[in-house]
Amino acid sequence: MENYIEYHNVEKHYKDTTVLDNISFNIKKGEIFVLVGPSGSGKTTLLKMFNRLIEPSSGEILFKGKNVKDYNLRSLRENTGYVLQSASLFPNLTVGENITVALEQRHDISKKERLHRQQIVLKGVDLDPKLYLNRFPSELSGGEAQRVGIARALVGGPEIVLMDEPFSALDPIVRKQLQDLVLNLQKQFKKTIMFVTHDMQEAIRMGNKIAVVHQGNLEQVGMPREILQHPATDFVKNFFADSRVNQKLDLESLLKSELGVDPKFYPKTETLPHYHVDTIKDLVKGCADHPESLFIAQTNFGDFLIEPKRVWKFLLKKVADNA
Numbered sequence: 001m002e003n004y005i006e007y008h009n010v011e012k013h014y015k016d017t018t019v020l021d022n023i024s025f026n027i028k029k030g031e032i033f034v035l036v037g038p039s040g041s042g043k044t045t046l047l048k049m050f051n052r053l054i055e056p057s058s059g060e061i062l063f064k065g066k067n068v069k070d071y072n073l074r075s076l077r078e079n080t081g082y083v084l085q086s087a088s089l090f091p092n093l094t095v096g097e098n099i100t101v102a103l104e105q106r107h108d109i110s111k112k113e114r115l116h117r118q119q120i121v122l123k124g125v126d127l128d129p130k131l132y133l134n135r136f137p138s139e140l141s142g143g144e145a146q147r148v149g150i151a152r153a154l155v156g157g158p159e160i161v162l163m164d165e166p167f168s169a170l171d172p173i174v175r176k177q178l179q180d181l182v183l184n185l186q187k188q189f190k191k192t193i194m195f196v197t198h199d200m201q202e203a204i205r206m207g208n209k210i211a212v213v214h215q216g217n218l219e220q221v222g223m224p225r226e227i228l229q230h231p232a233t234d235f236v237k238n239f240f241a242d243s244r245v246n247q248k249l250d251l252e253s254l255l256k257s258e259l260g261v262d263p264k265f266y267p268k269t270e271t272l273p274h275y276h277v278d279t280i281k282d283l284v285k286g287c288a289d290h291p292e293s294l295f296i297a298q299t300n301f302g303d304f305l306i307e308p309k310r311v312w313k314f315l316l317k318k319v320a321d322n323a
């Protein structure tokens, strides 16, 4: 299969500083291509060059054999979904409006079609449109907001999706769920994804191909297994060794990012049962006692509205993943 995206001898200089030094790599259609490296290594710069948010000082970038400079800028960007570390949703727009706000400029997509697409992409990121379409960003957990960010990136039907540390701000467990989500979406929709992370573990989970960047140089490009078994440089070897993180199930980050919702957004929470929750075990007990109904988990870091079904789904998935 021929190359879909090609970076040829790409360089970026700001005054006397070289930020990217002679970078070349190729990406095939349908691949998840991961750029991994420490802070300041040049990953975001490389990513933003694809849809021309940053122009290279020299070298060229081809998409389907044609220089990105020779595409109409607007259609190049419409063909490129973009997901950032924080979902950066407009606080005054609902989830549905946030998802399609960029499509309002497009004459080829009617209002009816926009509303239809809101539903489709929300379901695609496992959020029930009935529950989420009309919520505001302040009524979402961090993980949910990031799902909406992914839905927004997909709604225009782009061929390419750029993801810049999309999960770095999330708890490890939620992060893994969203990694799985993107891997599944990828299987379903066959997008080509350029994915930036500074976490080697994430790179290995997500990437069909990984490019390790360090101080503006490309240290190695290869399949995850190749990089693990045959690190090309000491940097690659050490970078991988340092990145083994201890992924512990942590109640606070779990409730804050994925499983709990701030009860002040629900009417009549005082009629719901309240449980004091100090541990994951307490949470599971609350869910077991009230499998069908919502309840409030009171913790020393705040109150959270809990949907037991969602907790079950989450825990079952975790068991399955570890089996």
Ligand SMILES: Nc1ncnc2c1ncn2[C@@H]1O[C@H](COP(=O)(O)OP(=O)(O)OP(=O)(O)O)[C@@H](O)[C@H]1O
Binding pocket: 014, 019, 037, 038, 039, 040, 041, 042, 043, 044, 045, 046, 198
């Ligand atoms: N406009 C600019 N002028 C000068 N230097 C810049 C400019 N923009 C970026 N840089 C430098 O380019 C280098 C690469 O930046 P880049 O944002 O691509 O890094 P990164 O790998 O994405 O880092 P991080 O993991 O922290 O996001 C950094 O050293 C940064 O300071």
Ligand SMILES: [Mg+2]
Binding pocket: 043, 044, 045, 164
């Ligand atoms: Mg960056």
